Amino acid sequence: MSDLNEFLRGxxxxxxxxxxxxxxxxxxxxxxLMDDAALANYIPSYGDRIAIFNFCKSKQPLSQRKQGLLQKLREKMQNRKEGPKENTSHADTRTRQTKKQKTSRNVEIGWIHHDGKITKQRF
Structure with a gap:
């Protein structure tokens, strides 16, 4: 009898x-590897499905989990590299350049002044 079957019976x-x-x-x-909709065909209760996903994740060896995380990270990095090349236009590059050239900022400081009876906002 497998650990999963014991867990399900429990x-x-x-x-x-x-x-x-x-x-x-x-x-x-x-x-x-399954998603929630596929597992719902076998296990009708949502709480049981969440518990099963957590159980299976905890039983997975740490090195496999790390490899899975690294693979997801590689995919995200690959998508980021490919994404801007497809959507880049000449107008986009000009706006990016102007944003990079801006070297000053305006900072406004304000407070609320309360003198007992009157409350005023000061800048």
Whole structure:
């Protein structure tokens, strides 16, 4: 008996659902790849699905989790590199250049003055 089946029985998931998952060979590794809508076909309760996702994530070896995070980071970096090239126009580059050339800032300081009866805002 696997840890996942014990966990599901402990959560009170119906035996029918557990047996269908065993027949379909859905284990912790597969659940880690599934989305909520796909798992909803097997486990009807939303709380059980969240608990199962958390259980499967905790059972995944740390090195695999780190590799998954690194892969997601690489994909995000790749998307950022590809994104500006597709959407870049001549007008966009001019506005970026003017923003970079601006070297001064205006700072306004204000306070609320209260002298007992009258409250005034000062700049």
């Amino acid at each position: 959560r009170g998931v119906p035996e029918d659902s557990i047996s269908i998952m065993e027949e379909q060979k859905i284990d912790s590794a597969v659940i880690a």
